[in-house]
Amino acid sequence: xxxxxxxxxxxxxxxxxxxxxxxxxxxxxxxxxxxxxxxxxxxxxxxxxxxxxxxxxxxxxxxxxxxxxxxxxxxxxxxxxxxxxx
Numbered sequence: 001x002x003x004x005x006x007x008x009x010x011x012x013x014x015x016x017x018x019x020x021x022x023x024x025x026x027x028x029x030x031x032x033x034x035x036x037x038x039x040x041x042x043x044x045x046x047x048x049x050x051x052x053x054x055x056x057x058x059x060x061x062x063x064x065x066x067x068x069x070x071x072x073x074x075x076x077x078x079x080x081x082x083x084x085x086x
Contacts, residue, residue: 001034008035008037009036009037009038009053010023010027010037011049012027012040012041012042012045013042014042019041023041024038037052051071054068
């Protein structure tokens with residue numbers, strides 16, 4: 001992250017004895033001027049990194065923005081809330 005001006009997304013992986021907590025801490029403790037977007041640890045974080053990257057790209061590309069919205073709509077259709085959830 002310190003050698004580029006491009007956006008960087010940090011994805012802490014779980015392949016360490018500390019299950020990615022060490023990687024998470026190294027990402028979130030970057031010095032001032034070295035911003036790193038950070039997502040969750042592991043597979044969920046990797047998926048969210050992809051979604052975040054798509055949203056960043058969608059800012060400058062209407063076709064990608066439409067695709068992002070289609071994916072979000074499809075994801076909403078798969079969410080099941082518990083009975084009585086408000």
